[in-house]
Structures are given as C-alpha cells and as structure tokens.
Amino acid sequence: MNQENSSHQQQFQSFGDISAQDNAQIVIQQTSKVYQFIAREEVKERKLNPASPYIGLKKFESDDQNLFFGREQWIAKSIEAVRASNLILLLGASGSGKSSLIRAGLIPRLKNLLGKRLISLVLTPDRNPFESFRSIMIAKEYGQEATAAISEQQEADILAQTCISLQREEEQWLIFIDQFEQLFTRCKDTKLQKSFIDGITRLASKESASIKIVLAMRADFLDKLSPYPSLTGHQLFLNDMQPDELRLAIEQPAAQHGVIFEDGLVEQIINDVQGQARLQPGSLPLLQYTLDLLWENSQKRGDIDSRTLRKETYLVGGTVRDALQKKVDDIYGKFSLEEQAATKQIFLKLVNVDNSAQESEATSRVISRRAYGSEFGSELEKKTLDELVSNNLLVTSRQEEQPTVELAHEILINSWSKLKGWIEESLEAIILRNRLADDAQRWQVLRAEKNVKAEDELWSGSKLGRVLEFKQEQQFESQFGGLSSEQEEFVSASVEKRDRIQKKEARDKLILKIGASAVLLAVSVATGAGFFAKHNRDTNKSLQLANASATNLTIDPTRSVWLGIAAHLIRVC
Template sequence: MARIRAPGDTVVGAGVLLAPRLVATCAHVVGDALGYDDVPDLAPDAELEVDLPFAPDGPLRRATVWRWWPPASDGTGDVALLQLDAAVGVAVPSTRRVPEPWGRPFRTAGFPPGREDGVWAAGVLRREQGSGWIQLSGAEEIGPGFSGAPILDECGDAVIAMAVAADRGDGPARSAYAIPIARVLAQAPQLLVNPYRGLAAFDEAHREFFFGREDELARALQVLDRDGLVVLVGGSGAGKSSLLTAGVLPEARVRGLRPARVRLAGVASRPAVITAFAAALTEAVAPDPSGRTRAVRTPDAVERWTLRDWSRVLSARPGDRTVVAGAVGPVGIGDARAVASGRLFVAVDQFEDLAFSSPPAAHTALEVIGLLVALGVRVGVTARWATFDDLLDGRSAPVVQRALVGVLPLDRAHLRAAVAEPAARVPGPSFDPGLVARIVDDAGDEPGRLPLVAVLLAELWDAADDGRLTIEAYARVGTVQGALAAAAEREWTAIPVGRRARARALLLAMTRPTETGFVRRPLPLAPLAPGQRRVLEALAAARLVVISPGAAEDVAELAHQSLIDRWPRLQRWLQADDAFLRWRAGLQAGVAAWAPTHDRDVLLRGAALDVAAGWATERAGDLRAPEQEFIAAGLSRRRRERRLRRATLAVVVVLGVSAGSLLAAGLDAPGDGLCGTGSAISAPVAPAPP
C-alpha cells in the first residue's frame, strides 16, 4: 500500500502498487495533494511524494502523473497512475477479478486526518452501480484518507478494487465505493502481461521478470570488467541467452554502454561475418528510426561511421593503420579506440550455431571479437560446451578460457525464485500455497527442466482461476510433464515434413529400453552426419533436446523423461519399434566392446549376424555409423571365413584326387612294389628237404 503526500508532508490519500515504479490512486487525491479546488481535465505536470508505510524502511519517492482519467459526469473515471522516480524493492501485490462481488468480505486501510499511521477497516461488497463502481458496506471507518486504498479480499493476499471515499447525494448519508481493479488496470494494458516467456528467451524488455541467475550475472560482470570479454557456456536450454540479453546487456546499458546485438544466422563466409558485426555496430552508434543504416557526418566522425567504414576497420589486421573517410579527414584504428573504448557492448548469442555450420566463418568471428576487445569494446558471447575445442589456437585459447563463465542447471532455491518472483512483479494472479514447491518437486533434476518449467508457467498463468494460480489449474494444464508433452506436440508439427523421418530416428536413438519401458540415453554427437546434426540443432532449438558435455564429447539427450512417459506421439513410436529398439540396445553393447580395439572375437556370428543384417537392410537410416560398421565387420568376417572354407575344401579335394591318382598308378605297375610284394608273400613255400 502506498501513501500519497501533499507538500508539507500532509497525507491526503492512499494508493495501490501496480509495478515497482507504478502506483494507482484516485485523480481527486492527486488534485488534493497539489492544492486544486477541482480535479483538472488535463493531467497535472507537478510532482508529488509517495511512500510505502507498511514496508520495511518504506522508501520515499517522487512521482509524476503517467495516466489520467478524471471523474466524468456519468460517475466513471477518477483514476490516476503515478510514475515513481525509482523502483521500490518490494513485491507487487497480486490482483484478482471478482465476477460476483455481493456479500464478499473485504479489508482495507486508510490514512484519515490525525491517523496518518493507518487505520484498518473491514466490510462486505455489494453489487456494481451503473457507473461501474462497487458499493462497500459495513465499513463506517472509510472516509477521507481512504481514497485510493487497495480493497483486499478476505485473505488479504490480493487486490480486488481501489477505494473511492465519496459523498453522493444531497443528504447527510455518505456512501463508500470502490473501483474494480480491472478498470484501474485498463488504464495501463501493458501491465496485463504474462511474465513467463515459455520457450522464448528473456530479453531486455523482460529483465524485471528474470530471476535465478543473480550469482552468474555477478560473475559475468566481474569478468567483463576485468577482461572486456565474457563467454557464457552451458548446455542447451540452460538459460545462456536469457542471462546475456536480460542480464548482462541491460547492466551494460546501465553502465553507459551502447548495446549492439550481432546476428549471425545464415552467415557462412568471412565477408558476411564482417558485415554482420559492422551492421550491428553502425546501428548502435547511429540508429535510424526508419530501421535503415545511416551515416551522420559530424566532427566526431568515428561515432557516425557507415557500414562500409566499420567493415574496413574490422577487416584490418592487428597493426594495420586502416583509414576510413571522415568529415574532418582520415581516421584510423587509433582514433577508433579512443571513441569506442568503454562505450559499446557487443552481444553475440548462440555462437555454436556458426561454429557448427561454418568453422571458417567462426574463426573470422573470433578474429573480429579479438579486434573489438583490443579496440576497447566490451563483448559478451554465449555458446554451448566444447564449441571452441576445434577453433582456438595458442593465441586465442588463453583469452577465451579466461573469459568463460559456466551456466549450470538451476538448483532448487534458484529455480524456486525463477518460478515465484515474476508473478510478484506484475498485477495479476498469485500462487496457491504449496504450488511453487510442487512445481519445483515435479521438475526433478532433469537436464532440460528449465525449459519445461517455463512452458508450464506460461500456460498456467493463462489458465488462472479467478485471479489465482491454483492446484486445479496446474492439473488442467497437465502439470510439468503434461505441459511439456503438449509443447512437444506443437513443436513437432512445426518441423518441416521433409525432416521428420530423420528427427523421429534421432529422438528414438535417445531412448534405451528397460524391463518395464524406456528411459533416456545420451547420444554422442561426433558420429552424426551433417544432415543429422542440422536436424538435431532444430530439435534443440525447439527445447525437445538438450545438448551438453559428456565424459569425452558433447551428447544430446531428450529434455526430460516426461517426454517418454507423457508424449503420446513418442509413446506410439516406441511401441511400434519396440522389437527393433530392444535389439539395437543389445547391439550397442557389442559396439561398445568392439570399438576400442576392433577385437574380432566380439563380432556377431551365425543367427545373430543374420538378424543384424536384416535390420541393417530394413532400418539403415536408424543405425548410427558405429553400429553399421560393427555389422559390416561381422559380415566381412563371415565372407572371409566362407572364402577360407571354400579354399580349404578345394585344397582337400586336390589332395584327394592326387592321392587317388598315385594309388591307381601303383596298382597297374609290374615288379616290385606293393603288388610285387604281395605276389611274393602269396607264393607257395618249397618243402624242406628230407
């Protein structure tokens, strides 16, 4: 609750905190504070003072009118929105619409004359009047000093209206009324936003809703100040982009730096890389409202370089004195350093996309980044683990490694903050008791839990019940697991038809059968073909897959076990391919034993090899290169063994024929020999002499 003060420290009314820098009150309260006899038709441009008496060390703020809706002849209006000169560090109360107000208990507080420390009142709501105001009953205390006060529901945890203490009619009877909170918020529809981003990254416009990465942000800023370069690394879906664009970039702006966001999508050559950086820098130093790059020639020519000028500087090699055209003569790199130093911040998001699609272009981008840092420009980069393994050389490796800041999965405390705090920064629904803890519990410890929680929260906000984020609404959107399954189906339908067969094979390759079903398994990236990698990158961008470092190389995994357990499409695939997947799981054990040494003794034989050959023919597209090589090695061994058997049989036949020929020749020959010996043995023996 806010307290509105007139000059001289006199309290004239109350207000409702709608945002960290926005307070709602009655227009007539503003008029009273500024000494007007009647509420003006136009918004006053004078300042007034606002404080928060019930907050610890309630800060005093100066305020000006931002939105103005004076009382109208039909009894409507009487709303003013005040912009504070600085944000207040307290939670914004939740708001709740009341479709049927009659008989609903409420409570409120005001600051009547002589009781400027506050007076509480309670009563019940009646129906709306023709003006749209709700009549308040049973709270005789409501009078001067209560105008603009929040009307709280019976639990005191949500604002349902804003009090208007007014005398209506010519008699002595006084009636109290309240403006439904929906009518107040209608004056600032931009406040009625969903603070949860779903699968989209947080950006600078949503920095007030970005929570959970305070520690990493502090480290990133420290590294940036020290080295001029910070590289945020982590698995896919860890929140690197949000940390850069909703954390580091806004802080750079606060420090007086001009942000430049480099877009490298589709870039594949050195000139294209240089042009992408040049376009971002030119727009940062000479923005054009029409969206076209322009050059404004002033004596400070460097700050208004054209795209061509930036390209010439950025394409220079260290030590060159590249000259560009200026209004007052030639300008070189030395002059660029003097102007750029401490004034620009360049954000390069998802560097791994460029490193994967075009390593030569990525090398050029690293050269440009090094040149920018040498010129005094601050640079922030996001990338997945191992992106730089094959890009860095002896000169660049120490610089990049020193600038690394790891973005690890959120622990429970920080995940809880990411869940609960955004809702406290906007008027709207509030969480049921225990729901935040349940969401954190249901998210588990899966590597892809942050994206799935983000999807759940975005849908839960839109499914709020009567201004509350309830357990029932949580069940309706399918809990954490069900929300992810629904999002997965939406993302699947967005995949081009021509890529779906390959995407299906990759998703199935990231599962492993068990006795009772299937679980996730990591899929090494190194053996994948370029076409498979492109599809996998698309699955990672859709948050169905996370890519993170494994023990020896980067691996891809399904974002969460619930994709297997709750996504009907994937379940149908697993059921249809159960026999193949279980066979392949056994095959992978053989591949793992064979791969290190290519030991022939572990190759498949006999019927097992026949089955493998059949699957290799039928499902060639579903087998990775090591699996195909393992089967091919077994078939090759079989062919060699068959050839050896045929050769051995041929030798035996030849030897047999040779032996037969020799035997036949011996039977036909006279004299000694086997036949002669036989004749001698069989000859009659002469009788002995008498």
C-alpha cells in the first residue's frame, strides 16, 4: 500500500461510518493512482533500492503494506464484510494468502480510514486460547491485572465482559484470529475449545458495532465448525489470484524498488503459478519464495545494477514449480551426515497429523506444528536449527512466555519431497510423540502449580504400552533423536503410576480371596453356634459381624476381611 496516497483520505469515527460507496471509491482511487502500469523507463529512473521487495515464505505484515499488491478487490470485500457484520470467517486453501490479506491489506486500510481509533488485536491460538488472547491484550497495554480473569477463569462470559470493560471510548477493535484451525489442532481440551468459541460469539453478538472479529481458517478444516453454526454466518472464500492480480503482485514490488522484468518473463511466471495451482492449490508462498530467490540470484549476477530481472536467471535459479525444492535440497546437501540426521529430527517435530482425519486422508491433513524450544535438547540440534532459521525455512517466536519454533510456511510439507517421504514413513510415531510432548508439557505446568489434576495427565493402558514399545524399538531415537528429559520424566511417572495401580489391584484380589474364605468361615461358625445357643449374646454379635462381612465383600474387601476375622475371634474367644 502507498501511505502517501492514503494519508489524505477522509478518516471516519467508526466501522459503521464507512459506507459501501466510500469503500468502492477508495478502491477505484487506489487502483487508478497507485497500481497503474508505469512506463518501464520511468521505473528505471526511480531511486534503486537493492533490498529484495519479496518476502519469501514469511507472512505479509502491516509494515509490508507498501509491497502488498494484487488483492485490492478482496480488501474492498473484507472492508464491506467488516462494515456489515461483527463476525467474519475467511476461508481458503493453505497458501492462498488469508493471513496476508488481513495483516497487510485489511488492517492497514482500516488504519488509514479510522486512524488512531483502530486497535488491532492479532493472535494465533495455542494450547490455551484464553492465554493466547490475554497475551495479545497485555502486549497492547491493557494490563496484567485487568486481563487476569481471562486466563484464570477461562469462561465465555468473562472473555466478553473483560473486552467490553477494557475497550476505551471511541476505540474500534478489530480482533484477528489467524490460523483458527489451530484451536482444534493445538488445544486438546474440547471444553476449552467450546468455551473460547462461545466467548468470541458472545462478544460478536453484542449490540455495539465497535468490536469486529475476523477468523482466518484453512477451508479443509471447515468440518470442525459443524457444532458451531454461529461461526459460519458471514463467510468469505479467498480464491486464487487471477492473471491481472498476479501481474500486479509480481511487477509492482520490483517497480517500487526501481527494477523491471525482461519482456516475457512476467507472463512465464504467471503461467508457472497457474500450472502449479492446478497441481497444488495455494501456491502464493511459492511465488514469493521464487521471486525472492530470483532477486537474490540477480544481485549475484549483477542484474539488479542493470535494473532488469532476466529469464536466464529465473530458469537457472528455479521456477515456481521447483525453486523451493532445489533450494532446500541445496541447503540440506551442504550439511554433514550428523546435521542431516538432526534436520530430519527437527522437521518431524514441526509437523503433526490431524487426528480426526480418516486414515486415507492422513497425508492431506498433515499440518505445521509449533514446538517449544525445550524439545530441542542437543547442541547439534540447536546448531542445525539456527542454520535452518537463518535460511528462512523455520521461524522462531514466543508463545505463553516460552520460545517456540515452527515451519516458515506449511507449503514446505508438500513442496519438499524428502520431508514428504519422512512423514509418510513416520506417521504413527509423529502422532504419538507429539501427543506425548503436549501432555508432558501440560503435566509439568500443573505439577509446578501443585495442581491435583497433574496426576490425571499421566498415561496408562494401550497408549502408555505403545510408547514403551516405541522406546524399546528405539523408534523415537531414530526418528526424533530421542525424547526430551521432560518427556522421559513424564513416561517414567506414568509407568510408576501404572505399577502402583497394578500392585493395588493385585493386593485387592488377594484380600478378596482371603476375605471370601474368612467370610465363609465366620458365617459357618456363627451359624453353627447359633444352632446350639441361639440366645447367646456373643453368638448374636458374631452373627451380626458375619452378615456385615458378607455385605461388604464386593463394596470394601478390606473391611469385609476384618469384619469376618472379628466375627470368628468373638466366637473362638
């Protein structure tokens, strides 16, 4: 986006003041003034900026608005949706540009329209969505104490009430929950999922139109929302870019930096993008990665100094279809054998399989996983991870006050053949190990808080048995470089709990067996005694205890045994 062109726009008081006519006029002005095709010689007369105007596998952010092109009509649609509804669900394939549309398109445009009144709260759900929500509010300086109830009580009403009470006069809130599917893939507590969804729907149902909520989610996870019809009201489905939109996305960032494309190269790239899209929907990250690589290689060849990106450089470096594959193979190929093994372990920790998918669909529902830094224990792993981050294949951040690592984009899962092969041969191990990692992390947190529920997190039954089989077969070692100390401690604690339960069950069985004998003995003694001396006080007492022993046999075996023994002793003594 060009801020110079938008800074003179009329600013509005609220979302509701932006009329459809105003929105349409803004788009017309932007299209005619900012995105007009500029003469090639005029572009080359601009000041040269040698830095790449393309973002690779990263998301566009608000700061990238001046380099975000091709989605003007969709920005207009999203503004109209926000004007008309408090809750919008944006759907699209992975890699279709959902995050970028909101982060670098809708939010900056609303900022231009509403000025300082706009407060954008952008978050991605993690294991506890209430914590994720609270963290972004703290980052926006709404206060630790003022927001504490959100994560402490984790209730729908508290979430809605806290937001409404903290919203300052004249503020217009846009809450953007990116990668909304992670509410179902990262958070394993279904009650927590429902409570969070109830919270945002209640917030959106308030009469005030000063809080708008936008959810961006992969379309192949839409089935997750079937129990929540309130979320599926106002939907937008983001399509692939059309040729004229692709041309803007390809040409205009370079033009902003004073560089043009050789004749015919843009058309070739557009054809490659459309061909790739037919094979794999959501190819915009591949386009950005390829263009960024083209710029990098052009700098090495001196093409940037001549202000022209050339076909030869594009073909040598890799087309949209194979640039990412070539580059990752090149990086991987330069690693030592030990670093290659660590690379496999790292990548397998950063993917997950949607457990609700049918077995036949498992490969198509492989998703990116955010891992905690503590999962990478060895020095070799840490060194290799740093290399992968520096090559922009992985990204690091912080979540719930802990360092995290994840894939730069899910497009890597289907675009790097080696990773696809690793995943296919390790599906069960991936599912089991990731569930173990999440539960071990949650157990550690609860234990540190001295929460009595910590014990409930420990594993048992077939799940624990399968983990022990994998450990014995050293599958965790071969696939992931072993389990972390935290995970090992969790498994050991689970085994100890299992052994305690088994010992107790064995003891109870023994007591039950002894108790049955004691009861029979007590009853026979008491009955026999009663036959000869019905009115004897001790005999009556013995009979009462024997009857009580028989009654407690299945309810409380230990008590039954002692009652039986007491009945016998009374008679004997």
